[in-house]
Amino acid sequence: MGILRLGYAHIRVTDLEAAKRHYIYTMGLRPTLEVGNRVYLKGWDEWDHHSVVLEEGGVGVVKVGFKVAKVEDLDDIEAKARTFGVTTERMSKGDNPEVSDGLRFFLPSMHTIEVYHEQTLVGLEVGDVNPFPFPRDLMGIGVPRLDHALLGCDEVNTSEQFFIDVFGMFPVERLVPDMDHQDVSVATWLSNGNRTHDIALIGGENYSGKLHHIAFQLEDWNAILRAGQIMAIDDVPVDLGPTQHNITRGKTIYYFDPAGNRNEVFADGYVAQRDRPCVLWSLDLLGRGLSTVDRNLNETFLTVFS
Amino acid sequence: MGILRLGYAHIRVTDLEAAKRHYIYTMGLRPTLEVGNRVYLKGWDEWDHHSVVLEEGGVGVVKVGFKVAKVEDLDDIEAKARTFGVTTERMSKGDNPEVSDGLRFFLPSMHTIEVYHEQTLVGLEVGDVNPFPFPRDLMGIGVPRLDHALLGCDEVNTSEQFFIDVFGMFPVERLVPDMDHQDVSVATWLSNGNRTHDIALIGGENYSGKLHHIAFQLEDWNAILRAGQIMAIDDVPVDLGPTQHNITRGKTIYYFDPAGNRNEVFADGYVAQRDRPCVLWSLDLLGRGLSTVDRNLNETFLTVFS
């Protein structure tokens, strides 16, 4: 079975109280554990113990976790990683609260990745017997789930190949500077199944180890606007949107958490399939790729990482 | 009864064929008459002969027309205009094709205004017996109707007062530089009934006689995005949006026709009422007033007129 999804994003924040206010009161995530300088949170439509970890001290991404379907998948991924040339170490149950044993390694892009096969089951907030479509009284934006992350790389293609060869993902769209050399991309969007993308990579000088954004899924274009209205009321700085990406067709707003980590609310996008033709974008049309309607590139979007 | 609505906007375009392509093929207006260097158009949910007139030669607004309910309203408006200090002249049936006799005068802002009581009735495109909710095969964006216009003024308050005293309108929102002198506004949004606004005015040096934009109404926030997607496909330059105005709460995209006249697609907004408290905006929050989510002022929006 292999990789199921991006299971958690563990990020640094400069002020834990400010971060809690943002992620709980504005975004509507539910805290499931607070220990030391860390808070663990989940969305209402997630069942595992947490999908976001906030750790006080700095900014940026500590690590991201991918969940596999079965414990045996760990061996398979370990072997494939070794073949790829990436050395993995075993992590123990309890290294992360409520998370099973698993693997840990550095992506070629220098991001720490963890792979695990289990988290404590907390359950859907609506339950699983005759559930209503959502919990009645959600806080703020009420995001249901973590969707994907976009990571920075000095060089995109090695990490892209890692996700293909070791994790079994496939690229759905690629930004290709030279259409005569389509194997070289400066950004890539990879899916693990039918979500438009589960992980994306963008290349640039000194981008390695950095976070461009993590994204939460919303229902649709109307939910995107409502999220933006709540952001205005709660004084959340917005980087871009509401708009529709032409790349992935997702509807989106980019914004910053109080520490300066970029987050996204994302909705829709097409149904990815392994045999769907991979879409290529040329650099001159990146403005439209990013923002269908106004076709503008926004300076901060391409330069601010955490 | 008095003023019913902004009935038509007559604007100049540099290239009539390019303008026709834009207003018919992209916006979905229906041409009802072409004569000389002019084309007359209507939206599918309008019943009078035309709401937009395109005239080849330059750029900007030639004049705007307001429809009154009855021929007797002309006398009343003429008298009130005289009291206000504005001299009106009578126009004849046929001065404008398919338009009745009426009044013509200069606003204090130097815009030419016409007032008429009748246009040739063309009828709703869906008919008026057991109609469907819309015509099945609309072209492009398929705008149903002209909604409002925003005119430039060197000085806002005299023209604002004209619309109040002579046309019987009322301000719904006002941009007030000095909250201690709320009688002085630099922008004002005026309604004639329950539409959020029917006409708006914005002040600045050498703005008199100029057009900021004319606006077409769309159904809702989803229709706004779809309009923006069509604009991207048809290569229409977008100035701002999709976003929600905090002022009027309308959902919006601003864009330019091929001649450089700014147009808007606009949806929703609240229900105006004569006794609804008029909203005041301070200059420092104009960014949010203009664009709720990202709270940015956009340079061209405040400086480009036609």
Add this chain to the structure above:
Amino acid sequence: MGILRLGYAHIRVTDLEAAKRHYIYTMGLRPTLEVGNRVYLKGWDEWDHHSVVLEEGGVGVVKVGFKVAKVEDLDDIEAKARTFGVTTERMSKGDNPEVSDGLRFFLPSMHTIEVYHEQTLVGLEVGDVNPFPFPRDLMGIGVPRLDHALLGCDEVNTSEQFFIDVFGMFPVERLVPDMDHQDVSVATWLSNGNRTHDIALIGGENYSGKLHHIAFQLEDWNAILRAGQIMAIDDVPVDLGPTQHNITRGKTIYYFDPAGNRNEVFADGYVAQRDRPCVLWSLDLLGRGLSTVDRNLNETFLTVFS
């Protein structure tokens, strides 16, 4: 100026506590006064003291109030009502808490109507200086405002004519059993300005004095679904919808309050205008007129009144 709008609906409920839970917790109206067996409520986007009055004891409509722009309008309406053949009486300030003096009379359909020129100004919940687009934490469905009412009549046309002659309204759509006698309608939708309708009438045996429904306005089609989801969670009985009326083009759900009064949430609809061609419906297409998509007539909709 005359009639501004339907200002309040005063209805009977069998159990005041159950009604309060429904109108406050589920619908999101705000209570502004509770006195004796009555509760007064307003929507967040209304500024006057109340738009809904709940009175314990039975079911159905006690009376509805229409607001006029100025005290002088009372004289005008009184005179026109007398000409029409309807006798009005004067009501005093304080007959209704926080409501000015005014007129009271019986419609030909035997409904009690009040006309007033002032209510205590409570203000918009978002304020009127640099307001946000909505209050952040609304309860349940969070309806912004009362929109219209549909009243039963033994005979529609006399009451319809009253609203035209005395209140200055105009019909936007009419259900006409015999297209050769278009003056006879069995249902009619009347507007007072640009709202699709402010009052509607439906005819049938022993309908006089009865309430078909009162309607609250919502933002759009998405808000209609969200309202329906909250109704499911809160176990509110739904009569019809979500669907789109072809008549008025409004998006809608009909449901019952705990006493059995039908309510509606309503969104969109076209912009009414005095010169817009009045739409006629034949009886055989009433199914589509009521529910565009499935074109079904629903038995309770045509027979259950309170």
Add this chain to the structure above:
Amino acid sequence: MGILRLGYAHIRVTDLEAAKRHYIYTMGLRPTLEVGNRVYLKGWDEWDHHSVVLEEGGVGVVKVGFKVAKVEDLDDIEAKARTFGVTTERMSKGDNPEVSDGLRFFLPSMHTIEVYHEQTLVGLEVGDVNPFPFPRDLMGIGVPRLDHALLGCDEVNTSEQFFIDVFGMFPVERLVPDMDHQDVSVATWLSNGNRTHDIALIGGENYSGKLHHIAFQLEDWNAILRAGQIMAIDDVPVDLGPTQHNITRGKTIYYFDPAGNRNEVFADGYVAQRDRPCVLWSLDLLGRGLSTVDRNLNETFLTVFS
């Protein structure tokens, strides 16, 4: 890799011309081949040669095809089917126009299933280099893609187990008459990845071999309404909707093609995952499961099959 998706539905129609008018003019599918008494069609966001086959003569489903990722997957499925107790036969390239060789067998529910690894690549209608988000001028409803099918079974659980054991699918929701025996379901919704469901089964006397519906995906709740409006204009009989299923959370309209085959337009639904808790429904709440807002069971929905 195994099963990618439901690749095609091959159905019978009584009148090929009427069916073509419906599927092409109303639904907006594109014909890619017409041969003999068959028409092959695809959605604009599909890349393989066809997803729907219409065959004149009767009503109901001829067969459905599932696509696998690789030719080797055929051997794997063949072996698993044999273990399960289902005998497969090999089909040849060209048995179905533009479809590779593969497997053919009867489900325990007596439906003919085909499994193939390739169809002629026609490509996305928007292309795969710098594509726009959709083709500008779609016909009618403009459905992008086939999503899922619901098949009838005399007995659900054997076929359900087949999809789990042989196709590697997993149940996302199950209708369970007796909560003490959760292994026995009368309806089940199975996913193959992240789509809410790819195939569903419903049980009843003499349901085997029958089709409840095939479903096309639309963008969101607004697209569902627009589809319903087009159905009204084109006089397509509607069975149910617009509404939201509580089961799967999809937004939906059910309707009939001219031959009487039930079709669905479907949008949204949550993101399925192999480790997401499977939702159980009890029979007494099936009304809400089917239609969240009005919570009604509709007689035809449960009894009409083709």
